[in-house]
Amino acid sequence: MPMTSHHPHEQVAAALRADILSGKLAPGEQLPGQRELGEKLGVAPNTVAQALRLLEKEGLVETAPRRRSRVLQPASAIQVRLHEDGLLRPRDPGDSGHDDIRRGDPGTDAAAVEALAVAPDAALSVRQAVLLQAGTPWALQTLFTPAALTVTAAEAATVAPFTVGPLRREDSHASNWDARPATTEECSLLKSKVGTTVFEIRRVGFTDERPTSYLLTVVRADRVTIRTGSAS
Template structure:
């Protein structure tokens, strides 16, 4: 880490300034993947802050997937998530242009729950209980989107199924014959940033998809995509 570069002053919080300085070094390559950082006390002395301030900064960077920390061990720099392209298909679903590193982490697998926008989109009574599937989508092990699927009918989920394809390919949703979508951009919530390993306030694309069968709404899919990592393309434009 270079010592002739002052810490950024865009934040009044010292730990965020420390995190910004370390983040800049990681993203620029001055701190290489696999490199171990100095201990918190030594790093604090170099940057002119207390060790607990360094510890707070490292927790932020760990949430963003930029460092790995462990008790009584020096923190290790991780490979930043690479930029990627995702295709929006005619069925309104997203698939990475390079499917070789596809993966997902299930958070909910057909658990009961409710959601006001989903209930309204599905034209159900207020507080209707829905079947909820939620997963973090991965590319080469790094998260790029959070998907939450709501359906009035129970979902039977096989852990090997790809979230963006099944359960649309099997079960009661396979008969969907149309859909509508709405798009927006906003800052990701704190919970979304934690799940997507992005820094707080990262911009996100939000896509809300309602699927229909015989003009009856049968599914509601919320997809939150990391805008700092993902370029979304269609067959006609990006």
């Protein structure tokens, strides 16, 4: 049936996504060529190409020049626990990992500046990473501190930020969280479809009642169940 949306590539992506997630299109299966798909759906081949690029960003298909696109295994759902220290950890840590984006680079952020009670033009040390489970992104984590991060372990400032280095001296924390649509950049980093809902968890750490860290964790709500104690 011809596409009638103002954004036909999103409609094509939605149709293919539904077939992948339902299992109608199996992992490893090759899709028809862009021209053939376009004829079936009543759209131009370049519209199909746009849709495939969108699905590739979501980790649902693999594309390559002069080859047909291949369906990938959809990311499985995972469970993570919000611990008493205010940090999220996967229930199965054995298959977890991360991709560093920033490693202590200087930067700033309005929410972090307010939470850390520093001057608006203060330079903060920023550590950012995409958290992975079975190689697929499930969260984006950004840590801001007024002091430079000098930890040596590759994951110490993000995946396990308060087990080594100066941040281990934190003696209390406060956190709050809510749900919102992911930004375009977050969708790209998390390989999620446009409009995906994310949980945003904001944690402020204190040492002797002085704020010393601001940790922002953005979690894919379509893939992750967060448990706190016996609740989720």
